[in-house]
Amino acid sequence: MMKPSLRDYLGISLFWFALSFFWGAVLILVLPDRVEQLVGSQEKDRVLAIVTSIGAFVASATQILFGAISDRSRHRMGRRRPYLIVGTLLTTVALFAFPAARTVWTLLSVYILIQFLLNVANGPYQALIPDRIPWQYHGTASAWMGICTLLGRIGGPFAASLLLGSERGLFWLMVLFALFLNAFMLLNVWLVHEEPYTGNSPTLWEAIASSYNVPLRPYPSFVWLLLSRLAIMMGIYTVNFCLLYYLRDTLGYREEAFQLITNFMILSTVTGILGTIPAGKLADRYSKRLILALSCLICLLAGMGFLFATDLRVVYIAVGIFGAGFGVFQAVDWALACNLLPEEAPAKYMGVWGIADTLPQVVAPLIAGPVAYSINTQVGMGAGYRVLMLLAMVYWAVGTVVIRYIREREGPQPVGY
Known part of the structure; x- marks a missing residue:
């Protein structure tokens, strides 16, 4: 097969x-801050858990549905690009309703709408790696994706930390989100050349009816990887849920919390890129499973260092090490998923793969919110967030252990992996 170009x-x-850029800002800063403004400190945990969980459930269902529909789309622009265009444009309209939300119910409604529309774009889009890149180069492709993801995760929270404290800052942040989403959508549409699908194509209603029929038994290694990522993302979203409150209420950095999160994001992104760049090449040559397990172990040890550190300098060291390990994880985890992906419906199964990212957004807050609320009220404000940090490490350890059951494959094979 032809080696992918830089354009690919x-x-x-x-x-x-x-x-x-968008989700890094929204999940870490924008949504927690907005919820606290609307309901106050005492109720913020429970309300944030409800809002993020419902939104993530909508995202999971939407990714599978529109991924499956796009697998058999006959549009002249190809299978994925039409959904990328429509989903992004409609999301732009919904973004400007977010600053106008003055009640929890309005905020929830707008958040659900944004989750639905943006995942109309994201569900089909995430299948472009298996669509466009030969399996021998999935490691390198995933490294490129990992670098872009890491840069977005630093850029979004950084922009949010600068704008949220200013007058009409939330509105201008939505403007920035709209500009970024549409600019990069147009750039992607120009870069990607898709041919119209020429295989058998069911009707729209047949595609919808079959979208949630996803056989997993023939693909045990794909399932184990799914479970590993699900556990690890449970840890990530537990930390995302409580990081702002952990810094404010547990460690006492109320005024410095936004700046500390920004510093953490910058440091972890820099070290993450340093980890991602070689990881992609290594994943194309050596065992993806082994590299993935080592990266998870590094992240786990760094996370424990963050949790138990009493000196801010040690915290920064732990964040830097975690960033490098997570950069490797980002590249290799996606490469291994593409390696194990069933070929007959890549976007549908990528939608299932996306559940390992979105389902923890539902479950983690539902667990974290009540746990934090209960411990904070019984022991003292801030104690609950330390428990959540420890719980996140437990999730990560489970995800690391599960990797041992995965079997890689040497080339495209439809079943048995």
Whole structure:
């Protein structure tokens, strides 16, 4: 097979920057801050858990549905690009309703709408790696995607930390989100060349009816990887849920919390990129499973260092090490998923793969919110967030252990992996 060009790698990666820019800001700073403004400190945990969980459930269902529909789309622009365009444009309209939300119910409604529309774009888009990149180069492609994701995760929270404290800052942040999403969507549409689908195509209603029929038994290694990522993302979203409150209420950095999160994001992104760049090449040559397990172990040890550190300098060291390990994880985890992906319906199964990211957004807050609320009220404000940090490490350890059951494959094979 022909080696992918730079244009190919950019075409399957750049929109991830805009997505990560948006979600990094919303999940870590924008949504927690907005919820606290609306309901106050005492109720913020429970309300944030409800809002993020419902939104993530909508995202999971939408990714599978529109991924499956796009697998058999006959549009002249190809299978994925039409959904990328429509989903992004409609999301732009919904973004400007977010600053106008003055009640929890309005905020929830707008958040659900944004989750639905943006995942109309994201569900089909995430299948571009298996669509466009030969399996021998999935490691390199995933590294490119990982770099864009890491850059977005630093850019979004950084922009949010600068704008949220200013007058009409939330509105201008939505303007920035809209510009980034649409600019990178147009760039991706230009970079990616898709041919119209020529295989058997069911009717729209047949595609919808079959979208949630996803056989997993023939693909045990794909299932084990799914479970591993699900556990690890449970840890990530537990930390995302409580990081702002952990810094404010547990460690006492109320005024410095936004700046500390920004510093953490910058440091972890720099070290993450340093980890991602070689990881992609190594994943194309050596065992993806082994590299993935080592990266998870590094992240686990760094996370424990963050949790038990009493000196801010040690915290920064732990964050830097975690960033490098997570950069490797980002590249290799996606490469291994593409390696194990069933070929007959890549976007549908990528939608299932996406559940390992979105389902923890539902479950983690539902667990974290009541745990934090209960411990904070019984022991003292801030104690609950330390428990959540420890719980996140437990999730990560489980995800690391599960990797041992995965079997890699040497080339495209339809079943048995």
